[in-house]
Amino acid sequence: MVQQVKEAKRRGKKVAVGGPYVTSISQPCKAAGADYLILDEGEITLPMFVKALECGEESGVFRAEEKPDVTATPVPRYDLLEMNAYAMMSVQFSRGCPFQCEFCDIIVLYGRKPRTKSPGQLLAELDRLFELGWRGTIFMVDDNFIGNKRNVKLLLAELKPWMADKGYPFTFNTEASVDLAKDQDLMDAMVACNFGSVFVGIETPDEDSLAVTKKFQNTRDPLLESINKIQRSGIRVMAGFIIGFDGEKKGAGDRIVEFAEKAAIPLTLFSMLQALPDTALSIRLKKEGRLLEAGGDINQTTLMNFVPTRPIEDIAREFVDGFWRLYDPQQFLDRTYRCYRILGQANFPKKEKKAKKPFNWHALKALFIVFTMQGIVRKTRWSFWFWQKYIT
Known part of the structure; x- marks a missing residue:
């Protein structure tokens, strides 16, 4: 984003930036020359920005003092x-x-009290996408889709007949906390509405580390059992893992890999812990004198931006080794096949009516690339074609 701002300024353009990234870390874009910073939630700050433009203001920073009522958010x-x-x-x-969770900035950006739209609002958005011809995957971008279980069940109750009437034109993905596994009715309702996968922040199988970072919802029930419940219900789990928590014991990377293997989770996001701005973690580390103010980028592939409690060399080594093991082609294929065998045991609802989807040349091209690279070029081609022989 910073490079785009610089390029736009080089071409003599006015630049406006906004969204969660800029709200959290505004200084880089401001230093790059951004003229307008539209921070916080757009329902409040976008009208302020538009008014400033209409008044001829050449620059500005627009902030909200409260959280907007999302039931008034337009389509x-x-x-x-x-x-x-x-x-x-x-x-x-x-x-x-x-x-x-101590490291998470979602509660900083959006608060701890989940605010939901009405079911009618969400269906109006889906109606619009359907009218425009969209058929395929829709990402429900809620950071915790089940944060308000009562309201999400009301949504699913209205979404189910909508999907059936339209012939299931969409497949949904979302993010949710692991306590989803405690509510079988909720999982069944999601499957009935064509939810195919959910991203779950597992972070680590080490309970001591989960307690340190205040992710207590991951310690109330056995994590492996919870993931198995979700996948047996017909919802594929994508997982987030983090290494580098305070008090973490040697071998954390190995334990993360072992957990992913046991749980048959194909897609994993693995990163070293970063102290995001204004989080409880960054505030604590600053008080302790461990936050590296000028060091470390906040992204998934760089070193940590604070001094950890064990050698950074050990953490980095375990991270790199764990990443390569998680995405070793043979291991990845093995987890993928085992995952889909688990999903195949679920009781999926019968779909009487299916929407006609336009032919997708991009999907055909992607399929050709997969068959070529995985089925012909790679050394693991035999396990790609004869997968039943290679499942451990």
Whole structure:
């Protein structure tokens, strides 16, 4: 984003930036020359920005003093998108999360009291996407889709007949806390509405580390059992893992890999812990004198931006080794096949009516690449074609 700001300024353009990234870390874009910073949630700050433009203001920083009522959020202008440029569309039902994970900035940005749209609002957004011809995957971008279980069940109750009437034109992905596994009715309702996968922040199988970072929701029930319940219900789990928590014992990377293997989780996001701005973690580390103010980028591939409690060399070594093991082609294929065998045991609802989907040349091209690379070029080609012989 910073490079785009610099390039736009080089061409003599006015630049406006906004969204969660800029709200959290505004200084880099400001230093790069951004003229307008539209921070916090757009329902409040976008009208302020538009008014400033109408008044001829040349620059400005626009902030909100409160959280907006999302039941008044209008349907996004999906008609302005080039649909063919996207692999999936995005909709949002809720903002905020009731938990208090020390490293997470979602509660800083959106609060701990989840705010939800009405079911009618969400269906209006889906109606618009359907009218525009979208068929395929939709990412429900809620940071914790089940943060308000009562309201999400009300949504699913209305979404189920909508999907059936339209012939299941969409497949949904989302993010949720692991306590989803405690509510079988909720999982069944999600499957009935064609939810195919959920991202779960597992972080680590080490309970001591989970307690240190105040992720207590991951310690109340056996994690492996919870993941198995979700996948047996027919929802594929994508997992986030983090290494570098305070008090972490040697071998954390190995334990993360072992957990992913046991749980048959194909897709994993693995990163070293970063102290995001204004989080409880960054505030604590600053008080302790461990926050590296000028060091470390906040992204998934760089070293930590604070001094850890064990040697950074050990953490980095375990991270790199764990990443290579998680994405070793043979191991990845093995987890993928085992995952889909588990999913195949679920009781999926019978779909009487299926929407006609336009032919997708991009999907055909992707399929050709997969068959060529995985089935011909790679050394693991035999396990790609004869997968039943290679499942451990």
